[in-house]
Amino acid sequence: MEYEFCCPTLFGLEGIVGDELRHGGGLTDVRVENGRVFFSGDERTLIWANLWLRCAERVLIRVGEFPAHTFEELFEGVYELPWLDYIEKDCAFPVKGYSLNSDLHSIPDCQSIVKKAIVKSLSESYGINWFEETGARCQVQFSIMNNIATLYLDTSGAGLHKRGYRANANDAPLRETLAAAMVHLSRYRGRGEFLDPFCGSGTIPIEAAMIAMNRAPGLARSFDAEKWAFIDPELWRQGREQALDVMYRNRSYEICGSDIDPTCVKLAAENANKAGVSHTVHFETQDACKLRLNREGTLICNPPYGERMMDIVSARKLLRNFGTVASRSPMKQYIISSDEKFEEFFGVKADKKRKLYNGMLRCNLFMYYQTPDKRKPFRRTANTKNNTKKVQKNRNNHSNKRFEGHS
Ligand SMILES: C[S@@+](CC[C@H](N)C(=O)[O-])C[C@H]1O[C@@H](n2cnc3c(N)ncnc32)[C@H](O)[C@@H]1O
Structure with missing residues (x-):
């Protein structure tokens, strides 16, 4: 399957992440904006980006985008997106997000609307009314900018700066x-x-x-998408094995x-x-x-x-x-x-x-x-x-x- 991805970055690092994707990942369809980088690819791209990007904060799948001036528009827009493609019956799907320069500015209200719309969509698909949310974590993120809502799924889990080696730091560590x-x-x-x-x-x-x-940089840690049913675990195994193969020991x-x-x-x-x-x-x-x-x-x-x-x-x-x-x-x-x-x-x-x-x-x-x-x-x-x-x-x-x- 083909996905559109978005990597948020620290300000000033967008161009470097663009370089990593083009030169390291061999990707051509890379678009750099303030604080984020967009690109597209399949499951292997998702795995490569999580394992190999050194300067990006996380890897998100862009699920969809639509205008949202009112809560009704937000609800309908979210409800129409293909959640069944990503979220299993037992998945946990917490929602977080932000709004900038938009009519909808109450984050708790937007969070609750987005959650309700996803629950309604999945309830109809799975024929259940209650989700235990005890399985794999699919963090949903929304951004509402200039009245355009964009919905993402976070494939990384913990931010990519968490390589798994720095449990301990001094008083002013560098990210x-x-x-x-x-x-x-x-x-x-x-x-x-x-x-x-x-x-x-x-x-x-x-x-x-x-x-x-x-x-x-991601070899010593795990990612949320490693537990997602729609990504073959064999691809993750291959991605990790390949990373071990190319290391200069x-x-x-x-x-x-x-x-x-x-x-x-x-x-x-x-x-x-x-x-x-x-x-x-x-x-x-x-x-x-x-x-x-x-x-x-x-x-x-x-x-x-x-x-x-x-x-x-x-x-x-x-x-x-x-x-x-x-x-x-x-x-x-x-x-x-x-x-x-x-x-x-x-x-x-x-x-x-x-x-x-x-x-x-x-x-x-x-x-x-x-x-x-x-x-x-x-x-x-x-x-x-x-x-x-x-x-x-x-x-x-x-x-x-x-x-x-x-x-
Ligand atoms: C901002 S911190 C560096 C953080 C580091 N980059 C990290 O990620 O953990 C500055 C460091 O300079 C050290 N330092 C202060 N004076 C120093 C000196 N005269 N010579 C060497 N190190 C010094 C402090 O002990 C501190 O660990």
Whole structure:
């Protein structure tokens, strides 16, 4: 059967997910929008996307779309969709969703209408009035945007960033999908030295190792659609087997993570073990400002930027000290930060910047790929000190209003 799929993504990662689908999945019918990517394919595509997409949040089947200005239109539109094709008699089918710029804005009411319409449709098909919902989970999602309702089924279950290796994290872990995107942007594919000198729970080196080894990020976890009756379990078995076949098991890599906190280093090593890459990555306790970065290679990190970890004054002091070491290094460097004055404190102007979101936090990925002699120093201005105090004050004022978390 042919399906239309939609992958929600973190803002800024849509194009990368489009690349993953085109180059990794060999798909041609890929459409990239703000925060989501659409594509089509069959059951094998569904399985491949769940097992292999590194930067998408989940894989949804688009069940249908229709205009919905009123609850009656919403009910009728949902009722007409082919639920029998997807939902078995004993399936659990919880409903969640959102509405933007639309006449229907009460989410609980929309949720209840969607559920009632699906129940009515399935009751007529199965000839029963009560659904136990004890079987496989088919999460229904709706979006109502500009009075157009779109209904989806979530094939992934837990978000794809949950690879199954990071039960434990430090105070400010990076989402796995974002870490993988940073590695993708650096073009590191397993050659040369790789270092994250602020590794925390090890997310960036672990994602780098999985990319280097061509290890499917979804290998160590399960997906809701694995229990769906309309997808042959043999296809899942084949998809997993193929993923194991294409993994590079015997190559050696120079991937290292370091952190000043020995607890983080221990945690990172445990996570690498769970991710199946412990033989590929090496972790050690080091102060990033005392590292000798004399060799060429790739450095990717998210140092504290005074948001969820450290205050802005300490974070900028750390950045200045680290910048002194890093700016002289021949390593290509990719550093994510929400600090708008990052370059000023790091001391060097970035060769390129790319806007990325760490949760709801607007950040930049500062990229340095020129040799040190071609890097342009960033001249500090006289009002730096005042500006730092102003930023800290603003952050304190806004700290309770902004969501910075990760799920
Ligand atoms: C934002 S966290 C990194 C999170 C990490 N990317 C992850 O996914 O878990 C920043 C890390 O920098 C570490 N750190 C702070 N000062 C440091 C220093 N001088 N040298 C090395 N690491 C440091 C902290 O211990 C913390 O683990």
